[in-house]
Amino acid sequence: MGFIDVLQSIIPPAMFFAAPLIFTALGGVFSERSGVVNIGLEGLMVMGAFVGIVFNLAFGETFGAATPWISILVAMVISSVFSIVHAVASVSFRADQVVSGVAINFLALGLGVFLTKQWYGKGQTDMVDYPFYTIDFPILADIPILGRLFFQNMYLTSYLAIALAFVGWYILYKTPFGLRLRSVGEHPMAADTNGINVYAMRYIAVMISGALGGLGGSVFALTIALNFSSSTIVGQGFMSLAAVIFGKWHPLGAMGAALFFGLAQSLSVISSGVPLLENVPQVYLLIAPYVLTILALAGFIGRAEAPKANGEPYIKGSR
Amino acid sequence: MYSNRFFNIIVPVVSVLLGLLAGAIIMLAFGYNPILGYQALWNGSFGDLYFFGETIRQVTPYILTGLSVAFAFRTGLFNIGAEGQVIVGWLAAVTVGLTIEAPMIIHLPLAVIAAAIAGAIWGFVPGLLKAKLGVHEVIITIMMNYIALFTTNAIVRNVLTDQKDSTEKVPESASFMSNWLMEATDYSRLHYGILVALFAAFIMWFLLEKTTAGYELRSVGYNRHASNYAGMNVDKNIILSMVIAGAFAGLAGAMEGLGTFGYISVQSGFTNIGFDGIAVALLGGNTALGVVLAALLFGVLKIGALNMPTVAGVPTELVEIVIALIIFFVASSYMIRWVLLRLKKEGK
Numbered sequence: 038m039g040f041i042d043v044l045q046s047i048i049p050p051a052m053f054f055a056a057p058l059i060f061t062a063l064g065g066v067f068s069e070r071s072g073v074v075n076i077g078l079e080g081l082m083v084m085g086a087f088v089g090i091v092f093n094l095a096f097g098e099t100f101g102a103a104t105p106w107i108s109i110l111v112a113m114v115i116s117s118v119f120s121i122v123h124a125v126a127s128v129s130f131r132a133d134q135v136v137s138g139v140a141i142n143f144l145a146l147g148l149g150v151f152l153t154k155q156w157y158g159k160g161q162t163d164m165v166d167y168p169f170y171t172i173d174f175p176i177l178a179d180i181p182i183l184g185r186l187f188f189q190n191m192y193l194t195s196y197l198a199i200a201l202a203f204v205g206w207y208i209l210y211k212t213p214f215g216l217r218l219r220s221v222g223e224h225p226m227a228a229d230t231n232g233i234n235v236y237a238m239r240y241i242a243v244m245i246s247g248a249l250g251g252l253g254g255s256v257f258a259l260t261i262a263l264n265f266s267s268s269t270i271v272g273q274g275f276m277s278l279a280a281v282i283f284g285k286w287h288p289l290g291a292m293g294a295a296l297f298f299g300l301a302q303s304l305s306v307i308s309s310g311v312p313l314l315e316n317v318p319q320v321y322l323l324i325a326p327y328v329l330t331i332l333a334l335a336g337f338i339g340r341a342e343a344p345k346a347n348g349e350p351y352i353k354g355s356r
Numbered sequence: 357m358y359s360n361r362f363f364n365i366i367v368p369v370v371s372v373l374l375g376l377l378a379g380a381i382i383m384l385a386f387g388y389n390p391i392l393g394y395q396a397l398w399n400g401s402f403g404d405l406y407f408f409g410e411t412i413r414q415v416t417p418y419i420l421t422g423l424s425v426a427f428a429f430r431t432g433l434f435n436i437g438a439e440g441q442v443i444v445g446w447l448a449a450v451t452v453g454l455t456i457e458a459p460m461i462i463h464l465p466l467a468v469i470a471a472a473i474a475g476a477i478w479g480f481v482p483g484l485l486k487a488k489l490g491v492h493e494v495i496i497t498i499m500m501n502y503i504a505l506f507t508t509n510a511i512v513r514n515v516l517t518d519q520k521d522s523t524e525k526v527p528e529s530a531s532f533m534s535n536w537l538m539e540a541t542d543y544s545r546l547h548y549g550i551l552v553a554l555f556a557a558f559i560m561w562f563l564l565e566k567t568t569a570g571y572e573l574r575s576v577g578y579n580r581h582a583s584n585y586a587g588m589n590v591d592k593n594i595i596l597s598m599v600i601a602g603a604f605a606g607l608a609g610a611m612e613g614l615g616t617f618g619y620i621s622v623q624s625g626f627t628n629i630g631f632d633g634i635a636v637a638l639l640g641g642n643t644a645l646g647v648v649l650a651a652l653l654f655g656v657l658k659i660g661a662l663n664m665p666t667v668a669g670v671p672t673e674l675v676e677i678v679i680a681l682i683i684f685f686v687a688s689s690y691m692i693r694w695v696l697l698r699l700k701k702e703g704k
Contacts, residue, residue, distance in 0.1 A: 076436075076494070122684070132687035135434055135494055139634055140683040147676030154671040155386060271625045275498050282495055320510035327499040331481075334491045343492070 041182060047303055048186050049171075052195040055299025057082070057257035059198035061277035062284065062291040063205045064249030069286055070209060071242030072222035072346040076138030077123050078250050079274025080145030084119045085254025087149035088112040090265040091156070093165040104167035109194075109255040116251020117244045119145070124243040128236055131350040142274075150267045161266030169194060169260045194256045201249075202292035209288060218242055222344035225351040235351050253277065279330040286344060298326040367692050368639050368646070371685035372653065379678040383670060393668040397675075400663025401656040407663070409537070409544025413616055415655035417442070419553040420608035421633025422640060422647040423560050424475075424601045428493075429642045430564060431597035432577040437482060437497025438605040439630025440504030441475035443623070445609025447508045448474035450620040451516065453526030453613070460529040467530045468552070468610050475606015476599045478504060483598025487591035493598065501626065509622045522621030532615035547615035554648070556604060561644035563600075573597050605630060632658075635679055638686045654679065 061078050068075040075081075089112040097104045122144070126137040153162055174188035174196075209215035220228040221238040229235050254270060262269045276298055283297075284290030305322035380390035401411045421438045428435035435441075449471035456463060482496035516523045525531075532547040540546075564570035575583045576593040584590045608629055613620055636654055640646030661675035685692065 074494075076498075126684055126688050130688035130691045132684070132690070135436075136634075136638060136683065136687040139436070139631070140680050140687060143631075143635070143676060143680035143683065147673045147680055151382075151671050151673035151677060154673065268625060272502060275502070278495070279499060318510065318514075320506050323506040324503045327502045331485070331496055331499050334495060335485055335489055 041185065045185055045189075046307055047300070049190045050306065051296070051300040051303035053192050053260055053299075054302040055296045056192065056195045056198040056260070057253040057273060058277045058280055058295035058298055059202055059253075059292050060256060061250045061253030061274060062280035062295050063202060063288055064246035064253070065278055065281035066205065066209070066284075066286055066288050066291050067218070067242045067249070068246035069281060069347055070222045070344055071218050071239045072225060072344055072349065072351070073124070073127055073239050073243050074134040074138065074348040075123070075243070075246050076135050076278065077120070077141030077145075077274075078138075078246070078277050079270065079272070080138075080142035081116050081120055081247050081250025082254030082257065082274045082277075083142075083145040083149050083270045084116045085109075085112040085251030086258035086262065086269050087145075087153070087254075087265050088115045088251065089255025089258045090162050090165055090262075090269075091152075093167055093259065094162060097165065097167045100167075102167070105169050105259050108167075108259060109252055112251040112255035113248040114251075116254070117248040120243050120247025120250070121240070123247075124240045127350065128239045128243070131352065134348050134350070146267060149265065153265060162264045164264050165259065168263050169256075192260055194260060198256075199292065202288050205288035219344070221351075222346055225346050225349075229351075229353070235353075239351075250274070250277075276326060279326060282343075283326075283330045283333045297329075301325045363689075363693055363696075364641050366696070367689045368641060368650070368686060370692050370696075371639070371682050371689075374685050375678045375682035378681045379674055382674060382677065388668060388670050393664055393670045393674070396664045396667035396670070397657070397660035399660075399667070401660035403663070404542065405540070406542035406544045407659065409541025409546035411655045411659045412550055413544060413546045414659050415651045416547075416549045416553045416615070417608040417611045417629045418632060418636050418651035418654055419648055420556055420604050420611065421630050422636030422651050423556055423644065424604035424608070424630075425633045425637035426640060426642040426644075426647050427560055427564075427604060428597055428601040429637060430577050431573045431593060432580065433483075433486065433594065433597055433601070434494050435479070435482075435497060435598065435601045435605075436494055436634065437478065437500050437602070437630070438608070438633045439626050439628070440497070440501035441478045441602045441605030442609040442612070442627060442630045443501075443504040443508050444478050445471035445475040445606030446613040446620055447511060447609070448606070449530075449610040449613040450523055450526060453530035454516065454523060456530075457527075458529065463527075463529040464531070464614070467526070467614055468607065471606045471610035471613070472603040473606070475609065476603040478606070479598040479600075479602020480595065483595040483602075486598070487594040501630070505623060505626065508620075512620055512622050516620070523619045525618040526614060530614060531618055532611070533618060545616050547611075549611040549615040552607065553611070556607060557644040557648050560604070560647075564644075569596070605633070608633070632679075635683050638683060 061082055065075055065078050089108045092111045093104055093108040100107050123137055123141050126132040127134040169192050171190045171192055178184045178188040217233045218238055221235050225235045257273060258269060280291050280294035280298060283294035301322050305319050383390040383393050401407055424438045425435050449467045452467040452470040478500055482493045485491040485496055486493045513519055532549045534548055537546045564574060572588050572593050576590055580590055632654060636647055636650045640650035657675045661672040664670040664672060
């Protein structure tokens with residue numbers, strides 16, 4: 038197998054494993070930048086996957102080819118509404134944000150499987166008829182070498198993920214809204230003094246993370262899993278959380294980390310066919326994302342600084 | 357005004373009631389009879405000897421993971437890693453059970469201790485990183501969970517067996533199972549591990565409330581800086597707390613490996629014993645007695661739920677929703693306090 042062939046068997050799967058992680062990790066960046074820790078990303082993805090699949094099954098006939106796109110939009114909206122639970126608990130009720138996030142994970146899985154059994158009478162849904170399909174990007178696919186690697190057999194959602202990461206970066210770092218959002222996460226009292234509504238900003242940030250988590254979950258469901266059960270989303274949300282931290286709470290960093298995790302996953306799946314890697318036991322590739330995150334946090338790969346007020350409920354008038 | 361002690365008891369009770377109430381509303385909304393549903397749940401856990409035995413069997417690891425999370429909480433640490441510690445403890449217990457030959461009086465304690473040590477090591481890493489580098493233990497323990505899951509699966513498949521999905525059963529000399537208990541409970545999987553779990557709860561109470569070391573651990577949990585000023589070694593206490601928490605969770609793994617199952621198999625996902633331990637600890641107010649009671653409640657809910665689909669037609673996942681809501685209400689205790697104080701004022 039030639040070098041390019043090897044790359045061609047690695048890069049497209051890496052991109053499609055990474056896309057859901059990128060969406061969800063971006064959501065994590067928004068939430069944590071505003072000072073709300075979001076362990077519930079996993080649960081938000083579960084909700085997104087559930088809604089995406091159910092909508093696709095229910096309205097596939099009506100919308101035809103547009104179904105997957107409408108499904109992910111609906112999943113975004115519902116997950117965003119669902120994430121308000123986390124916002125209410127951790128912003129208004131001053132709950133421990135980690136605990137509330139854990140509850141979100143339990144709740145999403147419980148609700149998802151409960152409703153699946155309720156509506157389909159069994160533990161998992163049917164396979165969807167209208168998933169996303171891979172495409173060859175017009176024109177660009179004909180570029181020699183690069184076209185083969187990056188524009189053939191790809192999902193449009195992978196490009197959407199990368200584009201959204203840049204949009205996220207622009208919003209967080211180049212707009213007044215982004216500045217406010219970050220200031221609320223660094224020093225809420227100073228932000229409050231400047232007339233920024235801390236609670237409103239945090240609610241918005243959590244809802245953005247809900248929308249993006251739902252997007253990530255539904256994209257995963259409609260590109261990889263194709264149905265919903267209790268084992269559809271197992272750890273992708275936590276992996277996204279790792280990407281947030283490994284990417285140092287920066288949208289582009291999180292994207293890079295998610296791409297890297299996607300690569301590791303893709304390698305673990307296809308390693309047996311790749312020279313050099315065929316002798317590496319799969320387990321090393323499976324644990325690589327987690328080990329690297331620990332190393333990153335321990336400062337071996339540059340210091341990772343969390344937003345200052347991350348995880349602290351803001352209580353008006355307290356110092 | 358209400359005392360703090362009063363709130364520590366009333367908040368969990370109110371949370372459980374609210375959670376069950378919400379569950380009843382959900383059942384009503386989907387056209388089930390909530391009374392029939394909860395009756396099925398009750399009968400499914402206490403209805404006959406078999407169900408009772410299974411409930412106690414489920415309570416056993418819950419007590420231990422609950423203690424694990426609660427112990428770390430008392431030192432101001434959040435141990436989400438109980439899950440991974442359970443898995444490595446399970447692996448260590450079964451490994452010792454299968455590879456060593458010895459009379460029961462040596463073999464069983466050895467396997468149990470191996471599980472505790474494995475869990476302790478899995479707790480030591482996040483403890484060390486937290487103490488020395490200030491890295492948040494929540495993230496590290498989550499990552500450690502996945503590392504535990506994947507490496508354990510690889511070891512089961514490649515080291516303990518020859519590409520098989522589960523190991524042989526551990527010999528009787530390293531097993532908590534007892535024919536007597538099984539026969540007494542209509543052949544449930546009840547085993548002697550419950551005694552270990554209750555003893556562990558006693559150890560936690562004694563250690564935290566009656567010893568100097570426990571005083572230091574709690575003190576670090578209340579105020580790190582004051583403890584440091586008072587001459588306590590904060591770093592050492594953080595590491596010690598995570599190590600002990602890990603050992604408790606490792607013991608929970610031994611309960612599964614030497615008691616309930618008697619072997620270890622390749623896991624496609626997490627066991628959830630560790631994650632449920634978080635709920636147990638929160639509801640139990642992070643005290644030893646509270647954890648035992650909360651573990652009992654969750655054991656009843658989980659095992660009783662298995663009876664709900666056949667008798668009342670309600671999917672078992674209803675219980676997961678109830679548990680999630682209970683966690684929410686406990687976490688939002690600020691709200692419950694506020695409402696109670698309001699009611700009290702208006703009553704006057």
